[in-house]
Amino acid sequence: xxxxxxxxxxxxxxxxxxxxxxxxxxxxxxxxxxxxxxxxxxxxxxxxxxxxxxxxxxxxxxxxxxxxxxxxxxxxxxxxxxxxxxxxxxxxxxxxxxxxxxxxxxxxxxxxxxxxxxxxxxxxxxxxxxxxxxxxxxxxxxxxxxxxxxxxxxxxxxxxxxxxxxx
Numbered sequence: 433x434x435x436x437x438x439x440x441x442x443x444x445x446x447x448x449x450x451x452x453x454x455x456x457x458x459x460x461x462x463x464x465x466x467x468x469x470x471x472x473x474x475x476x477x478x479x480x481x482x483x484x485x486x487x488x489x490x491x492x493x494x495x496x497x498x499x500x501x502x503x504x505x506x507x508x509x510x511x512x513x514x515x516x517x518x519x520x521x522x523x524x525x526x527x528x529x530x531x532x533x534x535x536x537x538x539x540x541x542x543x544x545x546x547x548x549x550x551x552x553x554x555x556x557x558x559x560x561x562x563x564x565x566x567x568x569x570x571x572x573x574x575x576x577x578x579x580x581x582x583x584x585x586x587x588x589x590x591x592x593x594x595x596x597x598x599x
Contacts, residue, residue: 436555437518439528441541443581444562445571446534449591453562454531458486465524467491469510471498471533489523497533499540508548515553528554537577539584561585566596 444450451470458466469491491510498507517523532538538559545551561581572578582588 434519436551436553437514437525437528439530439541439554439556441530441532441538441556441559442562443532443536443538443559443585444534444589444591445564445567445575445578445581448534448562448564448567449589450531450534450562453560453589453591454529455486457529458488461527465526467514467523467525467528469493469498469507469528469530471503471507471531471536497536498530499532499536499538499544504544504548507544508550511548511550511554515550535575535577537580537584539580558587559585560587560589562589562591564592564596565590 442450442454454468458468467489468486470493472492472494491514493503493506493510496503498504514523514525514528518525530541538561541556541559542551545554545556561584563578563582568578568582
């Protein structure tokens, strides 16, 4: 059996800069074989279009959170297909980068991987939460998922400080 595919899980609320971060990662990861999986809460999103321009393999799960039972089946099918493609030599993967929707609590990912038995093929190595300070301060009480994203992150990227109030 091959080593598990490393996973970078990126979360953050709408407009925090997740896709911009991933575009930058794509342009600076020369020689590394990245695959993006983008989760859009809406039925159609802008992020897949922006990331498609990187030329890297892109998987999309739209119309709900990939960790919600309503979309987890699609997510699991995509992940299993990626394993099959890798094992067949059709796709090389050094890192799977998963951009969750802004309304996703990424802390459920290990459970989903374990329940679907995908934990033998994927290993979440790092979880980033992208946060806009002013936005987070305003919304974190009304949207507890924002706190969950920060608390579950191995790293927090504080972004757009120039548009956030000093306090």
